Amino acid sequence: xxxxxxxxxxxxxxxxxxxxxxxxxxxxxxxxxxxxxxxxxxxxxxxxxxxxxxxxxxxxxxxxxxxxxxxxxxxx
Amino acid sequence: xxxxxxxxxxxxxxxxxxxxxxxxxxxxxxxxxxxxxxxxxxxxxxxxxxxxxxxxxxxxxxxxxxxxxxxxxxxxxxxxxxxxxxxxxxxxxxxxxxxxxxxxxxxxxxxxxxxxxxxxxxxxxxxxxxxxxxxxxxxxxxxxxxxxxxxxxxxxxxxxxxxxxxxxxxxxxxxxxxxxxxxxxxxxxxxxxxxxxxxxxxxxxxxxxxxxxxxxxxxxxxxxxxxxxxxxxxxxxxxxxxxxxxxxxxxxxxxxxxxxxxxxxxxxxxxxxxxxxxxxxxxxxxxxxxxxxxxxxxxxxxxxxxxxxxxxxxxxxxxxxxxxxxxxxxxxxxxxxxxxxxxxxxxxxxxxxxxxxxxxxxxxxxxxxxxxxxxxxxxxxxxxxxxxxxxxxxxxxxxxxxxxxxxxxxxxxxxxxxxxxxxxxxxxxxxxxxxxxxxxxxxxxxxxxxxxxxxx
Numbered sequence: 001x002x003x004x005x006x007x008x009x010x011x012x013x014x015x016x017x018x019x020x021x022x023x024x025x026x027x028x029x030x031x032x033x034x035x036x037x038x039x040x041x042x043x044x045x046x047x048x049x050x051x052x053x054x055x056x057x058x059x060x061x062x063x064x065x066x067x068x069x070x071x072x073x074x075x076x
Numbered sequence: 077x078x079x080x081x082x083x084x085x086x087x088x089x090x091x092x093x094x095x096x097x098x099x100x101x102x103x104x105x106x107x108x109x110x111x112x113x114x115x116x117x118x119x120x121x122x123x124x125x126x127x128x129x130x131x132x133x134x135x136x137x138x139x140x141x142x143x144x145x146x147x148x149x150x151x152x153x154x155x156x157x158x159x160x161x162x163x164x165x166x167x168x169x170x171x172x173x174x175x176x177x178x179x180x181x182x183x184x185x186x187x188x189x190x191x192x193x194x195x196x197x198x199x200x201x202x203x204x205x206x207x208x209x210x211x212x213x214x215x216x217x218x219x220x221x222x223x224x225x226x227x228x229x230x231x232x233x234x235x236x237x238x239x240x241x242x243x244x245x246x247x248x249x250x251x252x253x254x255x256x257x258x259x260x261x262x263x264x265x266x267x268x269x270x271x272x273x274x275x276x277x278x279x280x281x282x283x284x285x286x287x288x289x290x291x292x293x294x295x296x297x298x299x300x301x302x303x304x305x306x307x308x309x310x311x312x313x314x315x316x317x318x319x320x321x322x323x324x325x326x327x328x329x330x331x332x333x334x335x336x337x338x339x340x341x342x343x344x345x346x347x348x349x350x351x352x353x354x355x356x357x358x359x360x361x362x363x364x365x366x367x368x369x370x371x372x373x374x375x376x377x378x379x380x381x382x383x384x385x386x387x388x389x390x391x392x393x394x395x396x397x398x399x400x401x402x403x404x405x406x407x408x409x410x411x412x413x414x415x416x417x418x419x420x421x422x423x424x425x426x427x428x429x430x431x432x433x434x435x436x437x438x439x440x441x442x443x444x445x446x447x448x449x450x451x452x453x454x455x456x457x458x459x460x461x462x463x464x465x466x467x468x469x470x471x472x473x474x475x476x477x478x479x480x481x482x483x484x485x486x487x488x489x490x491x492x493x494x495x496x497x498x499x500x501x502x503x504x505x506x507x508x509x510x511x512x513x514x515x516x517x518x519x520x521x522x523x524x525x526x527x528x529x530x531x532x
Binding site: 009011012013014015016019020023040041042043046047050051054067 | 086088091259260261272350366367368369370373456490491492493494495515516518519
C-alpha cells in the first residue's frame with residue numbers, strides 16, 4: 001500500500017461535496033502523491049472512481065465499510 | 077453501575093444522528109429514527125432498560141420512531157409540553173429534570189430550529205454535565221436551519237437560534253460533548269458540519285452564533301439557506317399523530333405486466349438500478365433513483381408524498397434498503413416490487429433506452445439541435461456552467477417543467493450524474509426525448525466553450 005500524503009475526511013457530506021472536496025485536495029498535491037478520502041455517502045462508491053478515471057488520477061484502492069468508504073487516489 | 081456512555085446511531089441517508097445515553101443499566105434515547113430495530117439492537121447489546129425516550133423537537137426531516145419505541149419498551153415519551161400532539165406523553169418545560177439510574181437529564185428551552193425546541197443536558201451523579209443533546213440548535217460549527225416553520229417566522233426564529241446557542245454555551249460546561257441530531261449532511265442544517273465530534277468549549281471558538289455579532293450571524297444564516305426537500309412539510313403532521321414503527325415486510329412481488337399496467341395509469345415506479353443499467357433498458361415512466369444516501373431527499377422532491385410506489389431493483393436486498401430509507405421519511409405506501417435483471421424489459425412495448433453521453437459528445441451537436449438542461453442548485457450553476465444551458469434546479473423541475481423547450485432532445489447534466497439521471501427519467505416520463513450527460517461539472521467548471529459574461 002502506498003504512503004498516504006494527505007487524508008480528506010468528507011464524512012457527513014452529501015453529493016456532490018465529497019467529489020468537490022476530493023478535487024480541491026488533489027489540486028494541492030504533487031504528481032505521484034496519494035490522497036486518502038473518507039466518505040459516508042454511498043454515492044461516493046460510484047462518483048469517486050468515475051471522477052478519478054475521468055481526470056486520469058489513479059484509484060489505487062477502495063474499501064466499502066458498509067456506511068464508511070475509503071479511497072486512495074494517486075495524483076497523475 | 078458503570079460510567080455514563082453515549083452511543084451514537086448514524087443515519088447517513090438523512091445526515092442525522094440518534095443517541096442512546098446509558099449508565100450500564102438505564103438508558104435515555106434521544107431522537108430515534110423510524111426504524112427502531114437499530115435502537116433495540118443497541119439496547120440488547122448493552123442490556124439496557126429505557127426509562128425515557130425524548131425528542132428535541134417535532135421533526136421536520138423524518139418520521140420519528142420515538143412514539144413506537146416508548147410504547148414498545150414501556151418508557152416515558154417526553155416532548156415539550158407546548159408541542160401540540162395527538163397522543164399521551166410526558167410534557168416537559170424548561171428546567172425540568174428527568175432521572176434515569178445515576179443519570180439526570182435537564183431540559184433546556186432552545187427555540188430557533190422550531191419554536192418549542194428543547195436541548196437536553198446529560199448530568200452524572202456528581203452533577204457534572206457529560207454532554208448536551210442539541211437537536212437542531214447548536215450543531216458542529218453551524219446551527220440548525222430556521223426557515224422550516226414558515227417564511228414569516230424565519231427572522232424571529234433566527235434571532236431565537238442565536239440566543240439559544242449562546243444559552244447552551246453559557247449554561248453548559250465547556251468540557252461537555254455536543255451531540256446534535258442534524259448537520260451530518262442533513263438538509264436541516266443551515267450549512268454542513270465538517271467535524272465528527274465537538275464540545276461546548278470547541279464550539280465557543282468557531283460556532284457562528286458564538287463568534288459573530290447577531291446581525292452578521294443573521295446575514296450569514298439567512299443568506300446561506302439552501303433548498304430543502306418538499307417532503308419536509310409532511311413530517312411534522314405525521315409526527316404529531318404518533319407514528320407506528322417501521323414495518324420491514326417486503327412489498328408484494330409484481331410481474332412485469334402488472335408494473336406496466338400501473339405505469340400506463342400514471343403510477344410512480346422507482347427503479348433503483350445504477351444509471352448505466354437503467355438507461356440501457358427501462359420502462360417508460362419509471363424514475364431512476366439509484367440507491368444512494370440522497371435517495372429520500374431526491375424522491376421527496378420528485379414524487380408526490382401520497383403516492384403508492386412500486387420499487388424495481390437488482391435484488392431483494394437493495395429493495396429492502398430502499399424500503400427502510402423511504403419509511404424513515406414516511407413513504408410507507410409501497411404497493412409492490414419487481415426484481416429486474418438486464419433483459420427483464422427487453423422487447424416490451426414500454427421499453428425505452430436513454431442515450432448516455434458526456435460533454436465531449438455534447439460539443440459535437442449543434443446548439444440549435446438540442447436543449448441543454450443544468451439541474452444543479454443555483455450556487456453551483458452560478459459558479460460556472462455550459463454557455464447554452466437552461467437552468468432549472470432539480471428540486472424545482474416538477475413545477476417548472478413547462479420551461480423546458482419541447483421538440484428537441486434535452487441533454488441533461490448535474491455535478492456527478494446522480495441528479496441528472498433522476499431528472500432524465502422524469503423528463504422521459506413527461507414526454508421528452510433525453511440524452512443523459514454522465515459527466516462531471518463540479519463548482520467552477522465551465523464545460524463547452526467559455527461562458528458568456530454575466531448578464532448576456
